[in-house]
Amino acid sequence: QTIPQVTLNNGVKMPQFGLGVYKMNDAEQLKQAIKWAIADGYRLIDTAMFYHNEQWVGDAIKESGIDRKKLFITSKLWNADRGYENTKKAFNDSLKRLGLDYLDLYLIHWPAEGYLESWRAMVDLYHAGKIRAIGVSNFQPHHLDTLAAHSDVVPVVDQIETHPLFQQKAVHGYLMQHDIAHEAWAPLGQGKGNILSNPSLKEIAAKYNKTPAQIVLRWHINRGVIIIPKSTHEQRLAENIDIFDFKLTDEEMQKIAELDQNKRLSHSPDDKE
Numbered sequence: 001q002t003i004p005q006v007t008l009n010n011g012v013k014m015p016q017f018g019l020g021v022y023k024m025n026d027a028e029q030l031k032q033a034i035k036w037a038i039a040d041g042y043r044l045i046d047t048a049m050f051y052h053n054e055q056w057v058g059d060a061i062k063e064s065g066i067d068r069k070k071l072f073i074t075s076k077l078w079n080a081d082r083g084y085e086n087t088k089k090a091f092n093d094s095l096k097r098l099g100l101d102y103l104d105l106y107l108i109h110w111p112a113e114g115y116l117e118s119w120r121a122m123v124d125l126y127h128a129g130k131i132r133a134i135g136v137s138n139f140q141p142h143h144l145d146t147l148a149a150h151s152d153v154v155p156v157v158d159q160i161e162t163h164p165l166f167q168q169k170a171v172h173g174y175l176m177q178h179d180i181a182h183e184a185w186a187p188l189g190q191g192k193g194n195i196l197s198n199p200s201l202k203e204i205a206a207k208y209n210k211t212p213a214q215i216v217l218r219w220h221i222n223r224g225v226i227i228i229p230k231s232t233h234e235q236r237l238a239e240n241i242d243i244f245d246f247k248l249t250d251e252e253m254q255k256i257a258e259l260d261q262n263k264r265l266s267h268s269p270d271d272k273e
């Protein structure tokens with residue numbers, strides 16, 4: 001499988017597809033999932049301090065024997081660690097837990113108050129060569145506007161909830177306009193809301209001899225969105241990456257666009273403030 005690369009606004013290339021490890025709470029299961037994924041061709045791994053599994057991710061990377069430089073590792077700054085000094089410390093702690101000497105991408109997990117100070121620390125870590133690219137998560141356009149008013153460094157990505165039932169059409173437009181890559185969390189809608197038994201998706205899936213999950217993932221890829229679907233099952237890990245041998249037609253893309261219910265799984269980032 002050849003995974004497309006997205007060129008971020010600072011020139012760094014990021015795989016458009018990878019593995020999310022949220023709620024992987026069992027060390028052996030997580031390490032097995034990562035090893036299967038790497039063998040399947042996954043190169044991007046998305047973790048966070050908040051997932052409390054960075055250490056196991058680091059162990060899995062080492063045990064897999066893959067050259068670290070071939071991987072693209074993302075972690076995230078948790079809300080409790082906001083502020084300039086705390087951010088630097090939290091970043092270094094994440095690095096230590098992962099057993100790495102640099103991160104490919106570090107994100108502010110939520111736009112909690114104090115994110116401007118956190119961003120300043122991340123910019124300094126970026127300039128010091130500790131992180132190849134810095135970005136944000138769960139930021140609304142107004143948060144990005146605030147950031148732009150206070151910093152010359154534009155986030156490379158915004159990682160936001162995105163799936164067929166919550167497509168983020170307005171934010172997607174904003175991000176494209178500002179050269180910020182759109183990264184989806186919950187790209188499969190966490191398998192909730194009967195999304196994977198939707199008749200339109202099933203019909204398209206039958207045409208390509210794929211599963212509805214693969215159709216949803218391919219829809220994101222066609223849309224230019226970076227995806228990190230989570231699974232711990234060997235067969236699903238293989239299934240989720242097996243989406244680069246077909247494309248959807250404009251008409252099929254349109255059909256999926258019409259499934260949008262503007263319905264979040266999570267709370268709105270604006271409720272947090």
Ligand code: NAD
Nearest residue numbers: 020021022046137185186187188189190191213229230236
């Ligand atoms: P997801 O949409 O990736 O759904 C994962 C679930 O979908 C699995 O637990 C499984 O039940 C099901 N699934 C996976 N593959 C399937 C398949 N082939 N067929 C049928 N069902 C399948 O949801 P997620 O894990 O919440 O999101 C992905 C990643 O995004 C996370 O692991 C994490 O890295 C990241 N994330 C970030 C934030 C944030 O605030 N930045 C929030 C949530 C998740």
